[in-house]
Amino acid sequence: MLTNENWQEFAASRRSTRDFLPTEIPAEVLHDVLTDGLTAPSWSNTRPFMIGIAQGEKRDRLSKALVTRLGNSAELPGMGANPDFTHEIPYPEGLIERSMRVGKGIYDTLGIDRNDSAARFRFLERNYEFFGAPTALFFFAHRGLDRFATMDLGFYMEALMLSAKAKGLGTCAQGYLGNYPETVKEEFDISDDYALVCGMSIGYPSDHPINSWKAERLPIEELIVGSSEN
Numbered sequence: 001m002l003t004n005e006n007w008q009e010f011a012a013s014r015r016s017t018r019d020f021l022p023t024e025i026p027a028e029v030l031h032d033v034l035t036d037g038l039t040a041p042s043w044s045n046t047r048p049f050m051i052g053i054a055q056g057e058k059r060d061r062l063s064k065a066l067v068t069r070l071g072n073s074a075e076l077p078g079m080g081a082n083p084d085f086t087h088e089i090p091y092p093e094g095l096i097e098r099s100m101r102v103g104k105g106i107y108d109t110l111g112i113d114r115n116d117s118a119a120r121f122r123f124l125e126r127n128y129e130f131f132g133a134p135t136a137l138f139f140f141a142h143r144g145l146d147r148f149a150t151m152d153l154g155f156y157m158e159a160l161m162l163s164a165k166a167k168g169l170g171t172c173a174q175g176y177l178g179n180y181p182e183t184v185k186e187e188f189d190i191s192d193d194y195a196l197v198c199g200m201s202i203g204y205p206s207d208h209p210i211n212s213w214k215a216e217r218l219p220i221e222e223l224i225v226g227s228s229e230n
């Protein structure tokens, strides 16, 4: 039976996976995971998003095109750079420090010196190789529902990630996979009403140490304003 304790333990056990085995996900398992995402709530039950699935040749072709696109870029993309939305999101003060702690944790675990730009670039490239995962998902939100479309997509993604975790799969939501919408849209027949938001690598986690690194959890008090006492 599901108890509060085992739910908390399970939810806390979901962590981003950044190194995958090449093992394919059985079609019925992937279908179940994608369906379980629909347990999430949605604005007026509209489900204002679409999901692109890249596997096999499509996956390899898309990965190659994205790595080439990255290599041809005059500047390295920021995680929020996406011409389908605001072109570049500069990190606001107060939030950039949190982001930098994630970068440091990942680079330290991988033994990458922060001044080693070649090694940092290689890690960036790994994002576009889907960290070795056999399947990549791309998420598009309907432009017409503005913020509610991206919110609903986020709820869907979290439900999907928990379902994947329950089935022994790992996931990594990836803002970087939203950087080049025109390249991604070449592989998916999708109306321009939908904007590419981000992507996700999904597959069976390897035993690489990066998968054991744990991003910090902020004390909830840092995020709460006001209190019932005043």
Ligand SMILES: Cc1cc2nc3c(=O)[nH]c(=O)nc-3n(C[C@H](O)[C@H](O)[C@H](O)COP(=O)(O)O)c2cc1C
Residues within 6 Å of the ligand: 014, 015, 016, 017, 018, 079, 102, 127, 172, 173, 174, 175, 176, 177, 198, 214, 215
């Ligand atoms: C919308 C979104 C975009 C993300 N983009 C990336 C990405 O491009 N590359 C990456 O390695 N991790 C990415 N992440 C993973 C976050 O770094 C991770 O969720 C965060 O550090 C908390 O760690 P956890 O997922 O292991 O709990 C992204 C997460 C979200 C929700």
